[in-house]
Amino acid sequence: MKKISVLFAALAFINTTFAQEVVKQKAPLRTDEGNTAYQSYIPLGNNSPVTAANYVAVDTMANSFGPAANTLNPLAYDPISKVLAVVHRGKTPYAVSSGELWWNYSTDLGISWHRSNTSVQNGTLSQNLARYPNMTLANYTNSSNMADLLGAFSWPELSTTGLGWLGYGVSEGLLQSAFANLEQGPPTYGANVPTFSDDSWIFWCADNLSDNSIRLWRTQDYSTVEVIDPPTWGTTRWTNGGILLGGVSHNGVVYVGVIGSYTEEIGAGGWEIGYSKSTDHGATWSDWFVPDWRTIPGLTNFTELWDWKVGDTYVSYSGDIQVDDNGNVHFVTGLTDSVTLHNAIVEIYETAPNVWAGKVITVAHDNSKYGYEDNTPGLGQTGPSIMIAANKNRDFFAVQYSIGSPETQDSLCDLYVHTRALSDANWSGSTNLTETNTMNEDGCHLAPYMATTGESDYIFSMFWYEQGNTTPTIDQTAPSVIWVAPYAVRSAGGDIPITFQVDMSMQMFEGNFPPGANVVVRGDFQTDAGDPNGLWQGNMFQLSDTDDDSIYTGTFQIPSNFVGNNYIFKYVIVNPPAGDNWESINNRPFTLTSPETFIPLIVLI
Numbered sequence: 378m379k380k381i382s383v384l385f386a387a388l389a390f391i392n393t394t395f396a397q398e399v400v401k402q403k404a405p406l407r408t409d410e411g412n413t414a415y416q417s418y419i420p421l422g423n424n425s426p427v428t429a430a431n432y433v434a435v436d437t438m439a440n441s442f443g444p445a446a447n448t449l450n451p452l453a454y455d456p457i458s459k460v461l462a463v464v465h466r467g468k469t470p471y472a473v474s475s476g477e478l479w480w481n482y483s484t485d486l487g488i489s490w491h492r493s494n495t496s497v498q499n500g501t502l503s504q505n506l507a508r509y510p511n512m513t514l515a516n517y518t519n520s521s522n523m524a525d526l527l528g529a530f531s532w533p534e535l536s537t538t539g540l541g542w543l544g545y546g547v548s549e550g551l552l553q554s555a556f557a558n559l560e561q562g563p564p565t566y567g568a569n570v571p572t573f574s575d576d577s578w579i580f581w582c583a584d585n586l587s588d589n590s591i592r593l594w595r596t597q598d599y600s601t602v603e604v605i606d607p608p609t610w611g612t613t614r615w616t617n618g619g620i621l622l623g624g625v626s627h628n629g630v631v632y633v634g635v636i637g638s639y640t641e642e643i644g645a646g647g648w649e650i651g652y653s654k655s656t657d658h659g660a661t662w663s664d665w666f667v668p669d670w671r672t673i674p675g676l677t678n679f680t681e682l683w684d685w686k687v688g689d690t691y692v693s694y695s696g697d698i699q700v701d702d703n704g705n706v707h708f709v710t711g712l713t714d715s716v717t718l719h720n721a722i723v724e725i726y727e728t729a730p731n732v733w734a735g736k737v738i739t740v741a742h743d744n745s746k747y748g749y750e751d752n753t754p755g756l757g758q759t760g761p762s763i764m765i766a767a768n769k770n771r772d773f774f775a776v777q778y779s780i781g782s783p784e785t786q787d788s789l790c791d792l793y794v795h796t797r798a799l800s801d802a803n804w805s806g807s808t809n810l811t812e813t814n815t816m817n818e819d820g821c822h823l824a825p826y827m828a829t830t831g832e833s834d835y836i837f838s839m840f841w842y843e844q845g846n847t848t849p850t851i852d853q854t855a856p857s858v859i860w861v862a863p864y865a866v867r868s869a870g871g872d873i874p875i876t877f878q879v880d881m882s883m884q885m886f887e888g889n890f891p892p893g894a895n896v897v898v899r900g901d902f903q904t905d906a907g908d909p910n911g912l913w914q915g916n917m918f919q920l921s922d923t924d925d926d927s928i929y930t931g932t933f934q935i936p937s938n939f940v941g942n943n944y945i946f947k948y949v950i951v952n953p954p955a956g957d958n959w960e961s962i963n964n965r966p967f968t969l970t971s972p973e974t975f976i977p978l979i980v981l982i
Contacts, residue, residue: 430810430811430838430862430863430864431862431863431864431916431917431918431919432811432838432840432860432861432862433487433488433489433490433860433861433862433916434858434859434860435463435481435490435858435859435860435861436463436465436479436481436490436492436858436859437468437844437856437857437858437859438465438466438467438468438475438841438856438857438858438859439466439467439468439469439472439474439475439856439857440466440475440853440854440855440856440857441754441756441820441841441842441843441851441853441854441855441857442466442475442508442756442853443465443466443475443508443509443510444465444509444820444822444839444841444859445509445754445755445756445758445759445820446509446568446569446758446759447695447758447759447760447762447763447764447820447821447822448569448571448620448621448622448623449509449510449511449569449571449822450511450512450513450571450572450573450623450822450825451463451464451465451510451511451512451822451839452512452822452823452824452837452839452861453512453513453514453528453824453825453826454514454824454825454826454827454828454837455514455516455526455826456768456769456826456827456828456829457516457519457520457521458514458516458520458521458522458523458525458526459484459486459521459828459830460482460483460484460514460523460526460551461482461483461484461486461487461824461828461837461861462480462481462482462483462512462514462528462551463480463481463512463839463859463861464478464479464480464497464510464511464512464528464530465478465479465480465481465510465859466478466479466507466508466510467479467496468856471492472496473496473505474505476504476505476506476507476508476535477496477497477498477505477507478496478497478498478507478510478530478532478546479492479493479496479497480492480493480497480512480528480530480548480551481493481859482523482528482551483861484523485909485910486828486830486835486837486863486909486910487837487861487862487863488863488910488915488916488917490861493548493551493552493553493554494552494553495553495554496554497510497530497544497546497548497554497557498544498546498554498557499553499554499557501554501556501557502544502557502558502559503559504534504535504559506534506535507532507533507534507544508532508533508534508535508540508568509532509533509568509569509570510530510531510532511530511531511532511569511570511571511572511581511623512528512529512530512531512572513528513529513572513573513574513579514526514527514528514529514574515527515528515529515574515579517576517577523550523551524550525550526550526551527547527548527549527574527579528547528548528551529545529546529547529572529574529579529581530544530545530546530547530548530557530572531543531544531545531546531570531571531572531581532544532545532570533566533567533568533569533570533583534559536561536565540566540567540568541562541565541566541586542559542560542561542562542566543559543560543566543570543581543583544557544558544559544560545557545558545560545570545572545581545594545602546558547579547599555599556599558602560594563587564585564586564587564588564592565585565586565587566583566584566585566586566592567583567584567585567586567621569583569584569620569621570582570583571621571622571623571624572623573623573624573625573626573631574626575626575629575631575658575659576626576629577597577658578595578596578597578658578659579595579596579597579599580593580594580595580624580631580659581593581594582594582621582624582633583621584618584619584620584621585612588612589611589612589613589614589615589616589617589618589619589638590606590610590611590612591607591610591619591621591635592604592605592606592610593605593606593607593610593633593659593662595658595659605659605660607653607661607662609653609662609663609664609665610653610662613640614639614640614664614665615637615638615639615640616638616639616640616647617638618637618638619635619636619637619638619639620635620636620637620694621633621634621635622634622635622636622650622696622697622698623698624698625698625699625700625825626700627700627702627704627771628704629656629658630654630655630656630700630704631654631655631658631659632652632653632654632698632700632706633652633653633654633662633698634650634651634652634696634697634698634706634708635650635651635652635653635665636648636649636650636682636694636696636710637649637651639651639665639667641667641669643667643669643670643671644670644671644679644680644681644682645680645681645715646681646682646684646692648681648682648692648694649667649668649682650667650668650682650696650708650710650725651665651666651667651668652665652666652698652706652708653665653666654666666706666730666731668708668725668731668733669733670712670723670725670733670735672733673725673733673734673735674734674735675735675736675737676712676723676725676735676737678714678716678717679712679713679714679721679723680713680714680715680716681712681713681715682694682696682710682711682712682713683695683710683711683712683713683720683721683722683741683761684713685711685720685741685743685745685747685760685761686747686757686760687743693760694710694711695710695711695760695761695762695763695778696708696709696710696711696763697709697710697763697764697765698765699765699766699767699771699774699825700767700771701726701767701771701772701774701799702770702771702772702799704730705726705727705728705729705730706726706727707724707725707726707727707765707774708724708725708726709722709723709724709725709738709763709764709765709776710722710723710725710763711723711741711761711763718743719740720740720741720742720743721737721738721739721740721741722737722738722739722740722741722761722763722776722778723735723736723737723738724736724738724765724776724797724804736797736803736804737804738776738795738804739793739795739804739807741761741778741780742780742781742787744781744786744787744788745760745761745779745780745781745787745788745790745819746781746788746789746790746817746819746849747759747760747761747790747819748819748820751853752850752851752852752853753817753819753820753849753850753851753853754817754818754819754820754840754841754842754843754851754853754857755779755819755820756820756853759779759819759820759821760779760819761778761779761780762777762778762779762820762821762822763776763777763778764776764777764778764821764822764823765823765825766823766824766825766826766827766836766837767825767826767827768826768827768829768834769826769827769829770829772798772799772800773796773797773798773799773827773834773867774796774797774798774799775794775795775796775823775827775834775836775866776794776795776796776797776804777792777793777794777810777821777823777836777838778792778793778821779791779792779793779818779819779820779821780793782809782812782814784814784923785814789814789815789816789817789849790817790818790819791809791810791811791812791813791818792809792810792811792818792821792838792840793807793808793809793810794807794808794810794836794838794864794866795807795808796866796867798867808866810838810862810864811840812921812923813847814923815847815848815849816842816847816848816849817849817850817851818840818842820840820841821838821839821840822838822839822840823836823837823838823839824836824837824839827866828863830907830909832868832907832936833865833867833868833907833934833936834865834866834867834868835863835864835865835866835907836863836864836866837861837862837863837864838861838862838864839859839860839861839862840860841857841858841859841860842857842858842860843855843856843857843858844856844857844858863917865907865934868907868934868935868936872934872935872936872937873934873935873936873937873939873940873969873970873971873972873973873974874932874933874934874973874974875902875906875932875933875934875935875967875969875973875974875975875976876930876931876932876973876974876975876976877898877918877920877930877931877932877933877946877948877976878920878928878929878930878975878976878977878978878979879896879920879928879929879930879948879978879979879980879981880927880928880929880978880979880980880981881896881922881927881928881929881981882927882980883980883981883982884950884981884982885927889950889958890950890952891952893952893953894950894951894952895916895919895920895950895951895952896919896920896929896948896949896950896951896981897915897916897917897918897919897920897948897949897951898918898920898931898946898947898948898949899912899913899914899915899918899946899947899949900912900913900944900945900946900947900964900965901913901944901945901946902935902942902944902946902969903915903917903918905935905936905939905942905944906918906933906934906935907934916951918931918933919931919951928978935969937971939969940969940970940971941968941969941970942968942969943966943967943968944966944967944968944969945964945965945966945967946964946965946967947959947960947962947964947965948960948965948981960981
């Protein structure tokens with residue numbers, strides 16, 4: 378499945394009945410010429426940003442271009458095997474060029490990562506000019522063994538005249554590449570090539586830049602690859618093109634979402650959101666189901682999709698698709714009231730096939746610094762990056778987006794998450810995942826599926842940032858680090874927030890807590906708080922200082938069924954490469970109390 382916030386040109390001459398809209402095609406994504414100037418590998422974990430969630434440095438890319446479009450799905454999680462993986466463009470010397478694709482995988486919910494033994498192309502192709510990669514994990518046998526997984530990859534490939542080719546490949550077991558191939562057309566393919574799977578097939582699709590049609594590929598084992606041009610996906614279905622959200626499957630049905638210039642005329646702007654589905658593993662496809670949000674209670678005042686990049690000649694939209702356990706589709710996107718100019722991030726979802734309801738998730742503003750000056754990770758192409766993830770049971774959802782935070786007068790972006798169970802009347806309030814008031818995380822991704830472990834549901838959140846830079850302005854062509862965090866969004870039986878706080882001023886004065894170091898909490902509470910890796914280890918419970926007063930705090934969740942339990946812990950300074958510096962005093966005790974628990978502030982000496 379995946380997301381969308383690609384720039385596409387649209388000049389609409391709209392009368393009051395919206396009957397004569399003229400919509401141009403999308404503008405192409407930016408392409409770089411590659412980057413081989415940085416010849417030394419930069420170690421991971423250096424000058425890591427201090428964030429609310431515990432983001433881990435995964436790997437280093439040559440620049441920021443690879444993930445900088447929120448139509449992509451580079452981060453994948455399989456809830457059966459509990460394997461997490463991310464595909465990305467490479468960097469010398471581990472890669473031959475920035476157009477060579479590599480992946481990293483984790484078997485401990487993103488705490489530690491391992492790079493693949495080979496690239497996706499693995500020296501088998503005539504060139505390595507991949508851009509904007511996607512991936513999915515296929516687990517046909519519902520195995521708990523990583524060796525049984527297929528890691529499927531797809532990407533747009535530079536041709537002799539620019540974007541227009543595409544590539545695809547597979548890894549059997551996620552250690553090394555098994556196959557890769559280039560598709561040179563004709564036709565000329567678009568810049569987003571999402572990939573997804575069901576219980577026995579792998580799919581990828583691309584739009585045709587010569588007309589409005591969408592082409593699908595499917596395979597079971599890559600020995601035979603079928604090319605399918607569904608009649609319902611043909612050129613006449615849209616006024617002038619569409620943007621792929623990607624696909625998702627459940628109970629033998631495959632769904633593909635598109636934000637496009639459908640022939641339906643719904644509101645202003647000329648673009649709507651919809652889906653097509655297949656009940657025979659992608660061999661044939663239905664027509665598109667396009668909800669009219671103007672008829673949905675709670676959304677009737679919104680007149681068009683939210684164009685998040687104001688003041689230019691294009692339109693820029695964002696959205697995502699998921700499906701619940703009943704087989705009902707859930708869209709998330711942005712809408713605008715063109716009279717009041719108020720925006721909102723919304724959920725539009727089915728209660729039965731093609732019967733629609735909707736909910737406002739949060740209001741949204743137009744002040745975010747989404748890379749218009751070409752000095753942010755998103756390259757001005759990612760926008761709010763509105764994405765949705767589902768748990769294994771498909772009855773609980775999380776939505777992540779990027780928007781300017783109030784601490785920076787709504788300009789510098791942080792990542793936020795909301796949650797909703799199917800039985801909930803409304804979405805939860807927002808949680809700020811990054812809280813980096815001097816950084817601008819305007820590009821992000823979200824794995825489509827959550828992990829459920831230790832009675833907690835975890836999302837996997839990703840952003841990327843120039844190596845060693847914690848300021849709002851980055852060099853998009855410089856090496857960029859991928860950061861991924863597991864974040865617990867729900868625990869069974871409700872959660873008790875527990876807040877740790879420690880004054881680090883003395884340790885700073887004595888030189889024991891230099892810039893770049895972190896302070897974490899370790900103890901015998903970790904498993905109960907959802908740490909899958911056990912007790913007295915790791916950096917999952919990292920504290921942060923958001924107001925530069927030398928007091929580091931962190932609030933974490935322990936399920937309410939543990940109320941009354943006694944625990945012990947210590948504060949630990951994590952200072953790579955010097956190593957961990959533990960408190961020398963006896964273990965500190967606390968008792969979990971309801972409705973919340975505060976650990977008294979102490980000065981670490």
